[in-house]
Amino acid sequence: MKKVLCLIYPNFSLYEITALTSTLALSFDATIDYVASDHSMVGSEDGLLCQPTKTLDQICIEEYSCVILPGMVNIGPALQDEKLISFLRDLGEQDILISAISSAPLLLAKAGLLKDTKFTGGIWQNFFDYFEFLPRENFQLKVLVQDKQIITAIGFAHQAFARKVLLSLGLVDNADDYFKERNQYSEKNLIFTLSEEEFAEMKHEFENTL
Secondary structure, eight states, rough: OOOEEEEEOTTOOOOHHHHHHHHHHHHHHOOEEESSSSSSSBBBTOEEEOOOOOEEOOOOOOGEEEEEEESOOOOOOTTTOHHHHHHHHHHTOOOOOOEEETTTTTHHTTTTTTOOOOOOOOOOTHHHOOOOTTTTGGGGGSEEEEEEEEEOGGGGGGHHHHHHHHHTSSSSSTTTTTOOOSOOOGGGGGGGOHHHHHEEEEEHHHHHHH
């Protein structure tokens, strides 16, 4: 699998993407680059300051299999970032999975990627008459939509969003059991054991760090 590119911009939402990013990194050993317009610290919507690992002009898009766009509580700064919008516009010519959640489809719309693409998202209905670039006719009243290589979802469907991305990347054949709680758990479900090989590796790491 190629690397994963996660775009970050002011006020981005962590919880909407962490089920996906943590699973990609921990379960599938994916390398994730957190990319912004410049090297400045980027504050999430809950106040966590994040340091981008790369900037947009350092990206070779052929190295990536997927682009992730988190939503944001305040869309203004990202919508006005012409460097970001230009980068997204160029993605329309690439064979790459684009996944945008919550308000992030607004960025795709401004970049012209939703003109012929069905989509959903956490988008105020008032915006359809306000933003000329936002195609009301392509908006779907669904929690999650995939049209061609673009996946969009409403923010509260972040787990379904993560499952759809895992499936679309071909990492799993069935993602139904990812991130789902059960009504009841047996004692067996609550016991976690490493294999001998895994435990030996962990002990080796302890010995080198403790």
